[in-house]
Amino acid sequence: MPALKGKFEFRKSPTITTRRSLLFALGYCLMLSTTLSSCSEAKNNAQQSTVSPESVVSSSTTEKSTEKQVVRIVRSKQLTALAALEKQGSLEKRLEPLGFKVQWAEFAAGPQQLEVVNANGLDIASTAESPPVFSQAAGAPLVYLATTRPSGKSISLLVPVNSPIKTVRDLKGKKVAFQKASIGHYLLVKALEDAGLKLSDVKSVFLPPADANAAFSQNKVDAWYIWEPFATRNVQNKIARVLADGGKLRDTGNFYSTSRQFYQAHPDVIKVFLEELEKTEIWTKDHPKEVAQLLAPVTQLDPPTLEIMHKKYDYGLVPITEKTIIKQQQVADKWYNLGLIPKKVNVRDGFLTPEEYTKITPSDVLANK
Numbered sequence: 001m002p003a004l005k006g007k008f009e010f011r012k013s014p015t016i017t018t019r020r021s022l023l024f025a026l027g028y029c030l031m032l033s034t035t036l037s038s039c040s041e042a043k044n045n046a047q048q049s050t051v052s053p054e055s056v057v058s059s060s061t062t063e064k065s066t067e068k069q070v071v072r073i074v075r076s077k078q079l080t081a082l083a084a085l086e087k088q089g090s091l092e093k094r095l096e097p098l099g100f101k102v103q104w105a106e107f108a109a110g111p112q113q114l115e116v117v118n119a120n121g122l123d124i125a126s127t128a129e130s131p132p133v134f135s136q137a138a139g140a141p142l143v144y145l146a147t148t149r150p151s152g153k154s155i156s157l158l159v160p161v162n163s164p165i166k167t168v169r170d171l172k173g174k175k176v177a178f179q180k181a182s183i184g185h186y187l188l189v190k191a192l193e194d195a196g197l198k199l200s201d202v203k204s205v206f207l208p209p210a211d212a213n214a215a216f217s218q219n220k221v222d223a224w225y226i227w228e229p230f231a232t233r234n235v236q237n238k239i240a241r242v243l244a245d246g247g248k249l250r251d252t253g254n255f256y257s258t259s260r261q262f263y264q265a266h267p268d269v270i271k272v273f274l275e276e277l278e279k280t281e282i283w284t285k286d287h288p289k290e291v292a293q294l295l296a297p298v299t300q301l302d303p304p305t306l307e308i309m310h311k312k313y314d315y316g317l318v319p320i321t322e323k324t325i326i327k328q329q330q331v332a333d334k335w336y337n338l339g340l341i342p343k344k345v346n347v348r349d350g351f352l353t354p355e356e357y358t359k360i361t362p363s364d365v366l367a368n369k
Contacts, residue, residue, distance in 0.1 A: 009168050035056040063066065068101045071269050073124045074113050075104040078154070078228050078311050079291065081281040082126055091276045100269055108208040114140065114257070123262050125274060128183030129252040133332040137341035141173035141260035142350045146274055146361065149314035152250030155183055157191060158216065158224045158240040166224065168195040168244060171202050174222035177215055180206040184225030189334070190249045199269055199338060221251070229299045234310055253318065253325055271360045278317050278362045285315035308368055317365045325351050
């Protein structure tokens with residue numbers, strides 16, 4: 001009976017055996033494929049292991065030597081030596097032997113630059129005194145590289161051309177636009193203090209320059225503290241008049257800064273950058289007509305207007321000294337006392353030692369100590 005049953009089951013289900021055979025064959029093929037693949041991989045690994053360490057190093061060195069590194073520098077759209085430096089192209093020529101090429105990146109204002117520096121998306125920033133303080137307050141490992149003369153007249157407090165506002169005291173209760181943590185913010189505080197007012201006496205409207213420009217032209221704000229070329233454009237277009245400039249109020253210069261990581265890795269690049277920048281600062285100061293022609297497309301202003309604007313700027317780097325650090329600490333303390341940064345900042349954490357500055361600062365700038 002068992003034999004008959006087995007015979008009966010075989011005849012009844014021929015497809016079962018067929019399926020089992022197919023599954024067995026498929027499994028065998030997969031196993032064979034995997035085995036062959038593993039053998040091939042092992043063979044390749046064995047071949048790779050026979051490559052000498054010397055040839056790997058040689059290949060890596062060749063690859064690095066042919067591929068240039070990039071230094072990312074902020075683009076200036078003002079009538080500055082930094083803008084002229086980009087147009088002249090001298091920095092690119094100096095950095096080429098060091099294996100670097102230059103990328104110029106545009107930002108709305110200083111705070112945005114330093115956010116990107118901290119995120120490793122920019123290497124060298126150019127800002128006023130306040131953005132580095134706010135950056136340090138946020139814990140960024142920032143390094144102050146160089147400073148400039150104040151150029152206070154290049155920042156203006158604008159009001160609409162037909163505004164009844166005649167003095168800074170008239171701003172009480174009014175809406176004033178500015179980029180938060182910028183030179184406009186700092187100078188507004190100083191202008192109000194000079195007029196016997198506090199920042200809380202006006203309605204602060206935090207807007208980046210392009211947005212503030214739109215709000216101002218549409219009469220959505222009563223005043224706007226802004227730098228060039230926005231001020232001159234609005235005055236020329238008869239949209240604004242200057243209520244005050246920063247000439248008497250500004251007591252600090254701009255700063256060039258970087259991350260601690262970039263400074264430690266590339267002091268040679270920073271040194272070349274500052275040398276070329278100082279050369280261009282001197283050239284820009286002595287050649288107002290040529291600068292106007294060079295930067296007319298950048299600023300979107302005609303050369304004669306740019307020649308007039310040239311007088312608003314003080315050109316040249318100045319050495320960072322103990323006096324610079326003390327003044328920057330006063331700026332930091334002001335922002336803390338106003339409750340606009342969350343903690344007291346020791347700005348000295350971002351400054352180098354005198355010996356370190358000597359190594360990266362152009363010799364003719366050091367001579368002005």
